[in-house]
Amino acid sequence: MSKNMQINYSIALLVLLSIISCLEAQLQVGFYSYSCPSAETIVKQQVTNAFMSNPGIAPGLLRMHFHDCFVRGCDASILIDSTTGNTAEKDSPVNNPSLRGFEVIDAAKNILETQCKGIVSCADILAFAARDGIALAQGPVYAVPSGRKDGRVSLASEVLTNIPSPAMNVSQLTTNFANKQLTQDEMVTLSGAHTIGVSHCSIITSVDDRLYNFSGTNMPDPALNPSYVPQLQAACPKGSTSTSSVVNLDPTTPTIVDNKYYANVLVNKGLFTSDWTLRTNPATAASVNANANNQAQWFNKFTAAIVKLGNIGAGSAGEIRTNCRVIN
Numbered sequence: 001m002s003k004n005m006q007i008n009y010s011i012a013l014l015v016l017l018s019i020i021s022c023l024e025a026q027l028q029v030g031f032y033s034y035s036c037p038s039a040e041t042i043v044k045q046q047v048t049n050a051f052m053s054n055p056g057i058a059p060g061l062l063r064m065h066f067h068d069c070f071v072r073g074c075d076a077s078i079l080i081d082s083t084t085g086n087t088a089e090k091d092s093p094v095n096n097p098s099l100r101g102f103e104v105i106d107a108a109k110n111i112l113e114t115q116c117k118g119i120v121s122c123a124d125i126l127a128f129a130a131r132d133g134i135a136l137a138q139g140p141v142y143a144v145p146s147g148r149k150d151g152r153v154s155l156a157s158e159v160l161t162n163i164p165s166p167a168m169n170v171s172q173l174t175t176n177f178a179n180k181q182l183t184q185d186e187m188v189t190l191s192g193a194h195t196i197g198v199s200h201c202s203i204i205t206s207v208d209d210r211l212y213n214f215s216g217t218n219m220p221d222p223a224l225n226p227s228y229v230p231q232l233q234a235a236c237p238k239g240s241t242s243t244s245s246v247v248n249l250d251p252t253t254p255t256i257v258d259n260k261y262y263a264n265v266l267v268n269k270g271l272f273t274s275d276w277t278l279r280t281n282p283a284t285a286a287s288v289n290a291n292a293n294n295q296a297q298w299f300n301k302f303t304a305a306i307v308k309l310g311n312i313g314a315g316s317a318g319e320i321r322t323n324c325r326v327i328n
């Protein structure tokens, strides 16, 4: 072999090796097609069963995936139970008692451990389950790249600093999403997830106090549509402290993944300040308008953005947890 050929050969080898190591760090669609071909079907079956008895499972799993990915990446840190020495993410007031759907992940994991022991990560189960919930709620269908690893750390103290607050304005939200390498437009696109599900009344009566005492005025937020206020007040009576009182995020089509969220925001029927504020900036307002006018386009943007959300932390070291609630 000539010296030149040797050099070329070494370069080719280096390029190949770097491509391989790069691929290893990336998630891929069909990651389990050889190691556990029925993985995605098993998850879908469990989500479907749960959805049949409680459609609230769809928004529950979607929010859980988001809250997983925004804290330490999509590593199923949200699923870990607190222990004597450690308060886990799920027990932050941001997540407890409002996050729901843990039992669906457990059910899928139990079956997967009997059929494909030690193969399918809890983080992937959650990403698949969020996708399946969206489809069951008549939203877009998309392929989920997989191959995530489960993390070994879950700290309640990291939740408030990473998960956006419903009282944030558009610049704060933009910064919060930029911290996760998501653009302002992706932030607007993903906010459309508030097309399904509920909020606990305590959010709009204390954390983001829009309903009775906005900015200490003893009045509702003047930015709320006046016809929406009595509707919200009926769902959330003054002084109601019960953790079980909730109100729909989308007053128009509360259980369907559609673009009505954006139409709501345009008529000041977005529930949170973080929804309303999207109207206050020219770029985000334009995006709200575009999404309100074109559901197919929002579906496309939403699936791309949620895949990107699901990539946060991809390639991190970790394990395949045996029980999604406990590190191995």
Ligand code: HEM
Residues within 6 Å of the ligand: 056, 058, 059, 060, 062, 063, 066, 098, 099, 100, 164, 165, 166, 167, 168, 173, 187, 190, 191, 193, 194, 196, 197, 198, 199, 200, 203, 249, 272, 274
């Ligand atoms: C833009 C910043 C966001 C803020 C400030 C925010 C805030 C909130 C709040 C306060 C709730 C109600 C929680 C409760 O019941 O106490 C909620 C519910 C929900 N959020 Fe968000 N969220 C944001 C973005 C997202 C994203 C990106 C997704 C998913 C892609 C999402 C999905 C959901 C869903 C589906 C629910 C309903 C949950 C259920 O019914 O169980 N949110 N959000």
Ligand SMILES: *[C@@H]1O[C@H](CO)[C@@H](O)[C@H](O)[C@H]1NC(C)=O
Residues within 6 Å of the ligand: 169, 170, 171, 172
């Ligand atoms: C958003 O809120 C922050 C913190 O309260 C404030 O400094 C900033 O000026 C606000 N931005 C806008 C666009 O209202």
Ligand SMILES: *[C@@H]1O[C@H](CO)[C@@H](O)[C@H](O)[C@H]1NC(C)=O
Residues within 6 Å of the ligand: 213, 215, 216, 217, 218
């Ligand atoms: C309304 O908010 C202000 C300022 O936070 C507070 O001083 C006042 O006590 C509140 N009013 C009620 C009725 O809770």
